Amino acid sequence: MSETLLELADVHLAFPSRRNWIGKVTEQVHALNGLDLTVRRGETLGIVGESGCGKSTLAKLLMGMLKPGVGQIDRSRLPGNRVGGSMQMVFQDPLSSLDPRLPVWRIITEPVAIASRTSERSRRALAEKLAQQVGVRPEYLDRAPHAFSGGQRQRIAIARALSSEPDIIVLDEPTSALDISVQAQILNLLVTLQRQQNLTYILISHNVSVVRHISDRVAVMYLGQIVEMGDTHQVLETPAHPYTRLLMDSVPRIDVPLGEAPQNTELPGNRQLPTGCYFRDRCPWAESACATPQPLRTLSGNQSARCWKAEKVIVSAS
Ligand SMILES: Nc1ncnc2c1ncn2[C@@H]1O[C@H](COP(=O)(O)OP(=O)(O)O)[C@@H](O)[C@H]1O
Ligand SMILES: [Mg+2]
Secondary structure, eight states: OOOEEEEEEEEEEEEEEEEOTTOOEEEEEEEEEEEEEEEETTOEEEEEOOTTSSHHHHHHHHTTSSOOSEEEEEOTTSGGGOTTTSEEEEOSOHHHHSOTTSOHHHHHTHHHHHHSOOOHHHHHHHHHHHHHHHTOOGGGTTSOGGGSOHHHHHHHHHHHHHTTOOSEEEEESTTTTSOHHHHHHHHHHHHHHHHHHTOEEEEEESOHHHHHHHOSEEEEEETTEEEEEEEHHHHHHSOOSHHHHHHHHTSOSSOOOOOSOOGGGOOOOSSSOOSSSTTGGGOTTOOGGGGSOOOOEEOSTTOEESOTTHHHHHHHHO
């Protein structure tokens, strides 16, 4: 097993959503509710779950843009142990994440300029090298982001993320804003770059098909928790948690992306957290024992699930 780069232990994070007249918080959105996660060098860790389950909050937390309310993030094994240099992020919408006023060669090398004093000439040369790696023509590097197509802009965002030679790249819905044909090109590019540069990816998507294609391991999120985790083929071929099964059932056989959230898996409010298993209200297999909170339990191999009935569910699924 390859070395652990990053570890999260029992991370909780809530946003204040309502205050009274003296400014006291009277209501919170519970975005992350006890998250344990390990990221290993060289892997693609897929994180899948429907809209609102806390994926982007997790991404921002990993990047140091948000602090956990409770729990720990251990970055001590990251070389350099620094956010910004050793971790970079690619967002869903490249147009809003790239500075519209700058020529793209400056955008691509921004992380390098922030991290160290580098001459304009060497930044330019680096931008040309990276442009070549991601499939952007070097002669277009003086243009601004709006002059490029969506797919090209996402290539630019990837080049930017690569520029500081990060150990981990967090990709938050990197293909969700793109046409289907372009989505595949970007995913293939990510796979190629990973092979060439021994990158570690955390790939976040609401779309099981996207995660299935390039992830080594998958974590399934529901209401700010990981409800199932394991090797991609295990989790997606023999899902153990009832939520994963519902998620898989709502994925069309041909790999068409999931547009809207599937109807029978709608999220309950994260303002008032459920007691016991968070999923029991909509679980077809729920029993009285599900009123107790469920820990993530190891089943077989690397697969684990937050459900006491998980083994029985696997059997009945096959
Ligand atoms: N800055 C914020 N302030 C208040 N609530 C937020 C904030 N960011 C996210 N949330 C809420 O936290 C929950 C998780 O959001 P998010 O992490 O964006 O989910 P996802 O990326 O899975 O769609 C949602 O209910 C969302 O409305
Ligand atoms: Mg999101």
